[in-house]
Amino acid sequence: MKKCIAALNSMTMAIKAKEALSENAIFSNIIKLDSDMTKNGCAYGLEIQCNQLNNAKTVFGKKRIKIREYIGESDKNV
């Protein structure tokens, strides 16, 4: 199953986002993003199954969770 990433500013926001998804039965994993993906050093992302990405976006919108960017397919090196 393909994985997509929602990049977030901080671990705090990553936990908030993960909790919001969990409440809506969407499984996600917090991962640390490589700096070439974030441009300014340490940041975090939520790994989500790509077929759940639209549902996740709806949850983030409702909860006013700001996503830095959505990154398409990920591989395990992310």
Added chain:
Amino acid sequence: MIYLDNAATTFPKPGAVWRETLRCMKYYCGNPGRSSHKLSLASATKIYECREAIADLFGCDKAENVVFTYNTTYALNIAIKSVAKKGDHILISNLEHNSVLRPIASMKEKKLIDYDIFSATEPDTASILENIESFLRPNTRILVCTHASNVCSLKLPIEEIGALCKKNGIILIVDAAQSAGIYDIDLDNMNIGILCAPGHKALFGPQGTGFFIKSDRINADTFIEGGNGINSLEEKMPDFLPERFEAGTLATPAIAGLFEGVKYVKALGLEEIRYRESALGARLSEILQNTPKVRVYAPEAVGGTVLFNIDGATPNRAASEFDRENICLRSGFHCSPLAHAALGTGENGAIRASLSFFNRFDEIEQFYKCLKEIIAAQ
């Protein structure tokens, strides 16, 4: 041991608080927000849950707006110094703790700001508001005041002061050191810009915990800069909460304990806590007011903190005599010279007895017995 120094720090704490603090140290105390490995995530998640619980208790819908500090003094220093700008006029009340007075006086000494002290010991709310208005200047930008005094049970009408601040475009910073976990506080309804509070007092957390909650409408500069695991390649602190104001490793075990304390308070309910503390405080105040040779300050105030003196005994000597009978009280000026001056306690200050939910009526009666013995022995 009868502990009546809860305004300094509460004791005892609920068992869940120290159990979780120990559990954290033993099983999951990774560095929060620094990695995505299991222990770091476990710590960060616990801290986030604590932010959520605190935000909910104080009417804030964003957990990330809760910023952890080491105590209320740190919270107040960060709040005041990150909001104040050169040339500002600041108002504080005559009941302020040194955690408000000293940073403000220091900024005045450096010619950064000017300040005035309004009277919060007026007989009614209208008079307090009138007094505040009499000090307003075109450059009055910040009002800092305590919600409840740390030396007696006087409280400030925060909701009304918040409305006055809103009307005049003033940022309200509230010191909730003695009220968080006892009185209802709602950031939005009270127009509070920044609420500063301890974790180790009426929220029953360990010492080393404090926080502030910042409203989104307040812009604030950074106060402490350093690493926080975010945007590490940038020289500047991030512009988002809470990491903008949190540099260095947080006190994870203490915050884990605080989370249990907050849950404990929420489960009991503030009304229940208030009711018990007020009933205990009323009995304590009644005893003191009806004992010859005892003077009670602000006797009309209802709550769990009572300030008094015994004729012929300095506060320090009297407190030592209580201590010999295993009763813990605090004597002196309680870091609040303004409040002592307003209440007229004199050159040696006074003795403070401060209660918590865990005190009992039989302890008050033992205190009374000891009080009578101290007076009789003079």
